[in-house]
Amino acid sequence: MPRKRKGSDGGSIALFALMFVVALMAQIPKYVWITLGIMLAIGVLAWVVRRLTRKKLYIPEGNDLPAKFAGASRRPSSPTVTVQFSTGPQEREFHRARVGAAREGLNFTIPKSNTKSTGVRWLAEGEAVTVADLQIPGGFLYLCERATQFGNEEPSLIDATLRVARSSMSLTDRQMSYWPSYNSITPEARRAYLQWLSGGRRQPADAGYVFLFFYGLERRALIDAPVDPQAKAELPAIKAEVHRLLDLYGDNYSFRGYATRFLAHLDAGTVESQSYLTEPDITAVDGYELPMTLRIALGQMAVDKYPLNASWALTWALTEPNISRRTPVTRCPEQFATLFKNEFAKRFPNGIPLTRNKTKLKTAYRPASAGLSIPAVSVGDLPDVAATSGTRNKLQVIVEDCSAVLDPYSRYLGRNPDAANSLESILQLPIELWPDEAKAELEQLEQRVGGEIICMSFGELAGRFKSAGALSRDKVLALARALESMRIGLEPDVLSGSRTPKAEDTIALFAADSDEGTLRSNDAYGAAAVTLDLASAVAAADGDTSLEEVKLLFSHIDSWDHLCGAHRKRLKAHLQIQLKQPPTLASLKKKLEPLTSEAKRKIAGFLAHLAQADGEVTPQEVKLLERVYKSLSLDPQLVYSDLHSAAVRPLQTEPVASMDAAPTVASAEGGVTLDMAKIARLQQETAEVSALLANVFGEESTAADVPQIDVIDQGEDSSVEQFATVHGLDVEHSAFLRLLVSRTEWSRAELEDVASDMELMLDGSLERINDMAFELFDIPVTEGDDPIEINPDILEELAL
Numbered sequence: 133m134p135r136k137r138k139g140s141d142g143g144s145i146a147l148f149a150l151m152f153v154v155a156l157m158a159q160i161p162k163y164v165w166i167t168l169g170i171m172l173a174i175g176v177l178a179w180v181v182r183r184l185t186r187k188k189l190y191i192p193e194g195n196d197l198p199a200k201f202a203g204a205s206r207r208p209s210s211p212t213v214t215v216q217f218s219t220g221p222q223e224r225e226f227h228r229a230r231v232g233a234a235r236e237g238l239n240f241t242i243p244k245s246n247t248k249s250t251g252v253r254w255l256a257e258g259e260a261v262t263v264a265d266l267q268i269p270g271g272f273l274y275l276c277e278r279a280t281q282f283g284n285e286e287p288s289l290i291d292a293t294l295r296v297a298r299s300s301m302s303l304t305d306r307q308m309s310y311w312p313s314y315n316s317i318t319p320e321a322r323r324a325y326l327q328w329l330s331g332g333r334r335q336p337a338d339a340g341y342v343f344l345f346f347y348g349l350e351r352r353a354l355i356d357a358p359v360d361p362q363a364k365a366e367l368p369a370i371k372a373e374v375h376r377l378l379d380l381y382g383d384n385y386s387f388r389g390y391a392t393r394f395l396a397h398l399d400a401g402t403v404e405s406q407s408y409l410t411e412p413d414i415t416a417v418d419g420y421e422l423p424m425t426l427r428i429a430l431g432q433m434a435v436d437k438y439p440l441n442a443s444w445a446l447t448w449a450l451t452e453p454n455i456s457r458r459t460p461v462t463r464c465p466e467q468f469a470t471l472f473k474n475e476f477a478k479r480f481p482n483g484i485p486l487t488r489n490k491t492k493l494k495t496a497y498r499p500a501s502a503g504l505s506i507p508a509v510s511v512g513d514l515p516d517v518a519a520t521s522g523t524r525n526k527l528q529v530i531v532e533d534c535s536a537v538l539d540p541y542s543r544y545l546g547r548n549p550d551a552a553n554s555l556e557s558i559l560q561l562p563i564e565l566w567p568d569e570a571k572a573e574l575e576q577l578e579q580r581v582g583g584e585i586i587c588m589s590f591g592e593l594a595g596r597f598k599s600a601g602a603l604s605r606d607k608v609l610a611l612a613r614a615l616e617s618m619r620i621g622l623e624p625d626v627l628s629g630s631r632t633p634k635a636e637d638t639i640a641l642f643a644a645d646s647d648e649g650t651l652r653s654n655d656a657y658g659a660a661a662v663t664l665d666l667a668s669a670v671a672a673a674d675g676d677t678s679l680e681e682v683k684l685l686f687s688h689i690d691s692w693d694h695l696c697g698a699h700r701k702r703l704k705a706h707l708q709i710q711l712k713q714p715p716t717l718a719s720l721k722k723k724l725e726p727l728t729s730e731a732k733r734k735i736a737g738f739l740a741h742l743a744q745a746d747g748e749v750t751p752q753e754v755k756l757l758e759r760v761y762k763s764l765s766l767d768p769q770l771v772y773s774d775l776h777s778a779a780v781r782p783l784q785t786e787p788v789a790s791m792d793a794a795p796t797v798a799s800a801e802g803g804v805t806l807d808m809a810k811i812a813r814l815q816q817e818t819a820e821v822s823a824l825l826a827n828v829f830g831e832e833s834t835a836a837d838v839p840q841i842d843v844i845d846q847g848e849d850s851s852v853e854q855f856a857t858v859h860g861l862d863v864e865h866s867a868f869l870r871l872l873v874s875r876t877e878w879s880r881a882e883l884e885d886v887a888s889d890m891e892l893m894l895d896g897s898l899e900r901i902n903d904m905a906f907e908l909f910d911i912p913v914t915e916g917d918d919p920i921e922i923n924p925d926i927l928e929e930l931a932l
Contacts, residue, residue, distance in 0.1 A: 251276050251278050254274055255274075256272075256366065257369045258271050261273070263275075263290060266326045266329075268326065269332065272370070274348050275292065277292040278292075285503055286347070287315075288344055288346075288347035289314060289348075291314065294315060294322065301324035301327060302324065303327060307320060307324060307338070307340070308340040311501075325341050325344060339387050347504075350499050352370060354504065371398060374395055396425055406436065406438075407425070408436075412425075412443055422451055426448060427517070428511060430444070431516065432514065434515050438486075439483025439484055439485050446469055446473060446476070449527045453870055454863060454866060455524060455531060456531070458532075460538035464538050468534055470564070475534060480526075488515050490888055492514070492515065493514040493515060495511055496876075519871060540560040545557065554598050555570075556599065556607055559611055566614075570598075573596050574615075578618045586641045587638055587708055590633040593639060593641075602635060619645075620644060621701070623640040623641075624639065624706075624709070638709050640706070642705040657699045660692060660695060664689075664710060665710060668707065689704055724763070729765075733766065733770075740774035740775050754771060757771045858870075865900060868897050869913070876924070877919050883898075901913050911926055
């Protein structure tokens with residue numbers, strides 16, 4: 133028989149008792165159960181509400197907690213006491229108020245975090261603080277020493293409770309995202325940032341640390357200053373700090389753009405009426421929109437109907453992102469500015485009237501900090517002239533033309549950066565752009581040649597303009613053009629193809645006529661020059677050119693009335709050189725040797741005819757001619773027959789009124805008539821002799837005489853050029869895109885005005901820009917229809 137389990141009787145009794153209780157409860161009516169359930173639910177709800185309300189704490193703005201708490205009175209409902217959360221004595225006062233309120237049964241409400249209620253404080257300029265064992269001088273920081281929600285709102289806030297790496301970090305390594313925030317970066321990045329701050333914010337560092345600090349300056353100037361007098365008083369110091377940072381880190385394109393626009397935004401509110409009456413003080417910047425100071429001045433010009441002048445036009449051209457600027461603009465800024473103003477004055481002597489367009493000017497500032505959003509504010513009733521394209525296109529043409537003029541000079545400086553004032557470099561410029569010292573030297577030469585012919589070596593002439601060495605053919609041509617622009621003639625006449633003089637060669641400077649450039653050597657001049665070469669060589673053949681021979685040659689030039697005055701001046705200068713450096717008779721004979729006897733006879737007859745030009749032949753002339761004939765291997769006795777033949781030729785006595793400086797004879801009635809037969813004979817002989825001597829006395833072309841053409845390296849300066857187009861858009865849509873992203877939001881009516889001013893269709897332009905963004909970055913630029921919002925994620929990708 134099995135053994136009975138212990139305790140089985142007790143279990144049966146409990147079961148019977150439970151069944152009895154259930155039976156009794158079953159006798160209770162249903163409505164009683166419902167009533168009990170409702171009462172229980174109400175009790176639980178009341179308990180929960182009471183528990184929640186006892187934990188609430190409300191903290192107001194201001195420091196008046198003790199007064200408000202002392203005046204609090206008991207009321208049946210749960211009253212609220214406002215307090216100020218702070219550090220130090222105020223925090224202890226808050227704690228006493230909280231304990232006292234608890235004793236009185238009062239409730240507290242905790243407000244949304246802000247700089248005053250969470251222990252966040254601003255360190256003013258010069259205030260120091262220690263964070264993570266690093267002493268940070270200088271101030272200009274937001275700081276808190278306890279965990280706070282405010283850190284998520286302000287990326288620059290230094291939260292002292294966050295972990296910081298202990299070992300030193302490199303400041304130049306990139307450790308942060310495009311929009312860094314102190315509370316989200318790594319402990320290592322925090323260490324590097326604090327190191328940069330402790331070093332006075334001046335060491336070479338990644339731009340992210342500069343931006344993180346800059347975020348705090350933005351908030352202080354744009355959020356605190358409008359409502360806080362103390363913050364407003366700090367604006368000059370904040371601007372000075374940004375200028376200092378620009379000097380140190382302005383090479384970073386992104387920071388330079390944000391910092392420059394920040395300063396311009398702060399200055400926009402201080403611009404007075406008619407600001408265009410003062411000279412613009414705006415330097416060239418790289419950015420996606422014009423500086424606000426300039427846009428205000430342009431708007432005022434349009435309202436006041438004040439035409440755009442050269443100074444403001446230059447400023448517009450240098451700062452307009454929708455104007456392409458090539459390398460010469462930035463490499464030669466002074467020369468470009470002077471040339472641009474001169475060209476503007478020539479093309480628009482009365483300035484350019486600006487139209488009052490539809491687009492209204494607003495101070496739209498796009499903060500660098502992702503924690504800020506600054507609404508656009510209208511600037512009076514001024515139009516935004518930058519939204520139009522008419523004047524901008526006119527400025528673009530001038531910029532391109534000036535760049536083309538400066539291209540050779542710019543390329544030379546690119547290869548020789550230390551030779552900005554050398555003759556080789558300034559010869560690439562128009563004289564109006566020459567340095568003052570070089571222009572003064574030109575003026576001195578102009579005064580000296582006013583009444584005489586100056587001879588010197590070519591090396592001496594080049595040295596007066598700080599030449600660095602031998603000049604190439606193209607540089608000599610440029611120097612001759614520069615001299616000619618000052619009415620200074622250069623002999624040899626390199627502009628007519630004469631050989632390039634060497635440094636030791638003698639050159640002559642003389643007062644050129646205004647039409648010198650249009651009277652380059654012709655047959656008559658060429659033959660006369662060769663005649664002088666031959667005569668001067670013969671005259672110097674005996675080792676000494678007598679004074680009588682010199683006077684004779686000069687008198688011959690004066691008697692050659694078939695030449696114009698400019699040519700006779702140049703021939704005298706040419707003769708001066710030949711007398712100082714005469715060609716050897718032996719070299720002339722060698723060149724004349726290939727000519728036939730008939731050709732030599734023709735040349736000799738021409739010389740005799742020239743000797744008869746003044747109607748008188750002296751014994752000295754006859755003697756010189758005999759020597760010339762002998763050098764041509766002709767019988768010297770032929771001189772007399774040739775002179776007689778030239779003297780007995782018939783004269784034409786019919787007057788011709790249109791001939792200038794031609795040979796004349798006295799008529800029987802006592803008047804003066806032109807010797808047309810003599811003129812015709814000279815012209816015919818001149819052409820024949822010039823053709824004969826063209827190959828004999830032509831200047832030998834050498835490699836140095838070939839103009840050197842600068843080979844343009846297509847990729848040489850592309851990195852410093854500023855292009856108006858972006859991401860494949862044309863100029864107008866690029867301009868529309870830049871203006872579009874200057875604000876975070878537009879009303880449709882505002883953008884309709886912008887599109888109208890730019891002569892674009894709004895919907896088509898937005899579609900084209902968004903298609904570009906989708907294709908390149910897979911995100912749109914705009915969202916919505918009215919208002920039209922700018923996608924913040926696209927700004928980093930566009931990199932305007």
